[in-house]
Amino acid sequence: MTVSRRQFLKGGVAAFTVSFAAPGFMSDLALAQGARVRNLVVLYLGGGNDALSMLVPYNDPFYYSRRPTIAVPAGSVLQVGSDSSNVALGLHPRLTGLRQMFDRGHLALIQRTGYANQSRSHFQGTDIWSTADPTNRSPHGWVGRYLDALPPPVDPLVGWSATRELPRVLLASHVPVPAIPNPATYAFATSNAGAEASAERAAALRISSHVPVDRPSLSFVYANARAAMATLDRVATVATYAPSSPYPNNNGFAQALRAIAGAMVRGIGTRVFYVTTGGYDTHAAQNPTAANGTYYGLMGTLNDGLTAFYNDLSNQGLLNDTLVLTFSEFGRRISENGSAGTDHGAASVMLAIGGRVRGGLYGTAPNLSLDPANPTLENAAGDVRHETDFRAVYAQVIDQWLGADSTAILNGDFRKSGLGFV
């Protein structure tokens, strides 16, 4: 029996009776765990990213015959050369900043990532990518399991989710990861002023240190209150961060990245970050080419946020300490549907960005021929078949970037040669 996303946390809360580092340890831990360490930013493209609009096989005639209204014209793609199977590829025309990163060797594009019998459900698919477990039996996220493997006591700011809810990727058995959508509102309010306010805050802090016995759900809520009180002051330093280069104001994704850059620059101890940008479930009017088109807009949000982040980190000297890794729950159907959109598919593309990334094209593009025997496709040539197990990508990150043991964290050996993007 698989664990639904609504069941997983219920098992997970039991462990929150375990306490984490007391506030007194914070500054030492921050130094020990935070200063000039390697940062990982996991970026979730919510809804199922259409890899064929992001990284376009612009010489494949089937790409154009199967997508008569939503193909990206060959003349407009940002060419990035050919992969090892000699398929010429181009980035979506709106990804101009990513193209510059590619040219500098800081962007790796890992094609056809997925797993066998890929789920076409948003929710099951996201859970599988989050837990690195296609049987969906693991309650905890793959990054959460990494956090659990850190030597205790673990700083409660070791992770930072820029979402309001804790994503399953970061769900650990005994490390509560703060959710900080906006550092400016991450503060404690009182109903009184002066000495009364101090007494209120002191009481809230002392109450939050209480650990109820044999009441795991209540303990879980206490752990969140406790971690909130313990992280307020350090997060407040991020709220005042002035970036070295501008982030677009009307782009919530970019603003989340701005806060993450602030946390890195301030050196508050965080090592893993999670950020998301949504809207990729393009069933209808996908329109990747017009300036007001849906997918064009998605690429704009993505490109502008990541470019601002890249430039800021570059100016701050943090590019070599940072790795951004993207994932999405599935790719999309190759042929467009009747609504000028695409339905749920299988394998997709993953992006890795950073100063120490060995940029380039990894893996091979699908051949989009409708031949049912086409080995790069599945589902009667309807969907892209995976070539690289997504866990091989995670293994590379865990072993080579985080310096941990991927076989223990992923519960198996998924390492793959030729995947040395970092």
Next chain:
Amino acid sequence: MALYSDPATEHLLRRAGFGARADEFKTFSEFGITGAVAHLVNYERIPDDVDARIGEPGYVGVAARNNGRAPSILDARQRWLFRMVHTNRPLQEKMTLFWHNHFATAYSKLQGQVGADDALRYMAAKPSEDPAGVRGHVELLRDFALGNFRDLLIEVAKDAAMLLWLDGYLNVRARPQENFARELMELFTLGIGHYTEEDVYAAARVFTGWNLARGTNGVQQFIFRPAQHDPTAKTFTFPIYPDGSRTIPARPAAGGMQDGIDLIDGLVRHPATGRHLARKLYRFFVNETGPINDGWVNGMASLFIQRHFEMKHVVSEVLLSAEFSDPRNYFTRYAWPVEFVVRAIKDIGWTGYSLADTLTPLTNMGQNLYDPPDVAGWELGPSWFSTGSMLSRMNFASALAGNQRFRLATAAQIHTQTPETLLGYVLESLRTAPLDKAVLAELSAYLRATGPWTRSAGQVQNKVTGLVHLVAGLPEYQFV
């Protein structure tokens, strides 16, 4: 501010309502539990005049919506919260919220498709107030709050907001659209694992031609387009008909709308649907922190079929079940943000308070009404809680207590003999899960923290306000 004294009725109103105003608590505790459940489920007998109270003195404030600007989704959010605070049909609002999470449809996508004005109408319009008589998505859910689930499914499949949300308006014969078909089975009825990808493709074909057209009244309405319907037979992996047949026969396109009715009939009869709903009801009404009681679920799933999908019978049985009223199940559900906010308003007070001031806090707690994050609804249970959302809850408690400062002090005055009498009074007004002695000691210590107990007006104002903030911000107050 009710002074609570009847744990069973308190529990019933936390789960089947949004906590209790003083008048509400008095009414229901006089009924006894069986009578109270009957009063809750037979809400049609109670006049639905609560919307007319908006703007009247004695009620929580709603920012005026007609001061020179068009109504917005922010108005709709406040008006629904107003109902939750002041309705005399609390179970109808509670089930409306349950269905809003079950059929989770979001304004924000519609806004991008049809603009803010129409998106607001398709989500929230009341037929009696809309110039074209549009019934918005949530009004549909309210009409069917304890209605027939099969009929509700058919109405949802024809609902303009749903047709936009899951792209049914684009589902045509040449290229079937899978979005609604998949979620109908995965989320609305069977649950994952009870259907195949082929079933999704077949169900998409079933609903070809279930589209939208702009009527003479200027709004998009459901239309069945025979020319866009795929008239060929559709075969499923599960029975569609009572005789066990798995194939919806080929039929002339003109009568093709029956395909969708047949599929919905097959889906509601499928044993997985009743169990799927019963599990959700168990988590919503009975217990969210322990294992699911399979015997209870199977019993409710059987009742769902026996009672021909009439939710009034099912929910009534839920509330009368021994598992519901078992005191061990008190405070075993994590409060949703709107539940927390509305209960806090009922417990702490609302005079001079505006619901406009709840909207940003609710966003920060993770719940915007009319805007669930995706079609699976909100992530419930522990997922509501993170450091950021917990801070938002504590800070909301602080803001509301501060707003009610003088009223709180006046009401508390006769309970201020000692810090402990004040604490006892506040804990009888804001019910929490049982507090450990250490927590009670910290609350007492807070009341004594800044000087001797003098009962001066200033001290009472400060301390009752701070105490109400601390209690409503306790983890023990975040459960219902």
